[in-house]
Amino acid sequence: MLASKRILLIIGGGIAAFKSLDLIRRLRERGAQVTPVLTRAGEEFVTPLSVSALAGQKVFRDLFDLTDEAEMGHIELSRSADLIVVAPATADLMAKMAQGHADDLASTLLLATDTPVMVAPAMNVRMWEHPATQRNIATLKSDRIHFVGPNEGDMACGEHGPGRMAEPMEIVAAVEAALADGPLAGKRVLVTSGPTHEPIDPVRYIANRSSGAQGTAIARALSALGAEVVFVTGPADVAPPEGVEVVRVETAQEMLEAVQSALPVEAAVFAAAVADWRVASASTSKMKKTKGGLPVLEFTENPDILATISQMDKGRPALVVGFAAETDDVIDNATAKRTRKGCDWIVANDVSHETGIMGGKDNDITLISQEGAEDWPRMSKEDVARRLAERIAQALT
Template structure:
């Protein structure tokens, strides 16, 4: 259930409903009177597909006991935005509108995403109220820092919808990797040619970041080694940023020694310039010859360790996808590999969706499992479930 209180950040809650629905959640919305001055109930009804609840004393709602029915229905109550006024009323146990009454009546976990002016957030009264609520088990998600609608800058912004979605999904994720340490690589690498140019590829990092998010939600201790991408760090992950393949190798080898699972999702450049020019190369001739040398094969080196983790690779191919993937599985002695066809415009680099064929080593044979095209976040959870099911420790 989503509670929406008064504040300009209420407009973000409409996007939050849509994104929660995309994750398969059923969302019912409860709005305060103040919230309705910013966004209409009809907007939330259209996005959620459910009636929006606004009145405490509604004779048509479950024989005038709608707040009790709503409180029983919810698996999680998230209030976003949570205004200073609502937090104060929650702290004192008031029940003078539908949302505050549902807060008292529910046995479900309650989370608040504060949103207010930075001075209001910093005020001792607000901090006391937050401390009281946290002491009662209310989860406080945020706020974030940044520019505000009033023109001031500081703590007080509501967390962005996707971060709230991540936190909601984490509440319900089965902790199938609890106690496990997972190292994941993501994104491209950049191999410098001169101070302003580099060799790279089209990897966006979205699949690797989705896997890191899903692994963290599954209870794992996640180290995410990322090439240069413009993506926020998933909640609960330790992120290490690198540029080149050599830098990625160093970061991986530092992190993987005591890991249980290694997932090589990054699109590591196969070659790099033999010599990096000290100054920008000038355009003086019609052709330019670059001598390239092979980059380290990070996945193969991890797989060859005497005490290695469970090794999962990716095969992003444009033709003979399964043939190339199975060769990579066998040649690098991997436990599992995920093959995907990046020549397809609907699931290639940068797309929101992906489709995977998993190849799992079974003794001298290989088992194949197909996962159809779906949002990368949804697919990532399925892949993590598969890895957790198949995982067996290696001891040399």
């Protein structure tokens, strides 16, 4: 898929830079031409010789190299690629990108380019969660910078959390999706998936039976058509698709915040099964059985994510798709939901126990739109996803 594609790879400074060596190899295996740019900090972790040997290309390092400026120059270098990939993208590099700094070769290339840019963040969890970094991330997303990762896990510093650079094959999948020549190329699409978990106490929560399989299949199908997909998922049973930006959440409130942070998008597909209610005051310690009787739980409504986005005055996606999992009067309830929420389409299905839909491999849906109800035959969730993705592509192009 990457044959003859030109990738400009900027390697930032961080222990994750060692993954960039494998990334170069994986990209070249798929036919890509990789031109490496190594920052001064990056040289502390990988050597120019190793990078050059794997890339089969000269390594660019210095903004003020007289020979390079005479032969090519940073302007031409920044615009000769099909995609610029920054991996690892450190907090410092992303701050420079967000604020328009250009004090070295990497930041100058990123400021001078009109080529699509993808970043694979890598940093300490505290740095990732810092408000300054989060502001920079929001700015970069609004500038249509592609993100892949970061992942969550153990770090070289001994801490645990989000901040690990995506694995090389995850980045390759994201590169392939970004360069895909499908009908949704250049379109940014949001997909929510999975259940939400609303805590009662530290060990108990309110949830539902959603596996996340349908939302995952939709995200994969949209990516296959060339879309840049932001995938906001609750604690699902299935792994998220490769090649998309994954944002993991637990609660409905966290999902709403993640969705709002992902805007603007051309289309939003709300496949997540969001809990309608949460405990008003979750206990901070485990609730114990007592002889005094059953505990009394006071509930409050969760935010309505679908309605919030559908009814936006400014920045509303061109197409908003909701889901309606019903057990009775499926068409009537779903039609009323579309009107009440203000979305464009509703994907309705009957999740009664006897259908086997909830948590199963197949789905049997009706697409509700302004034109009416369109019944689809029962098919696999992957086929539903492909058909829905094709309809979304038709609506956006």
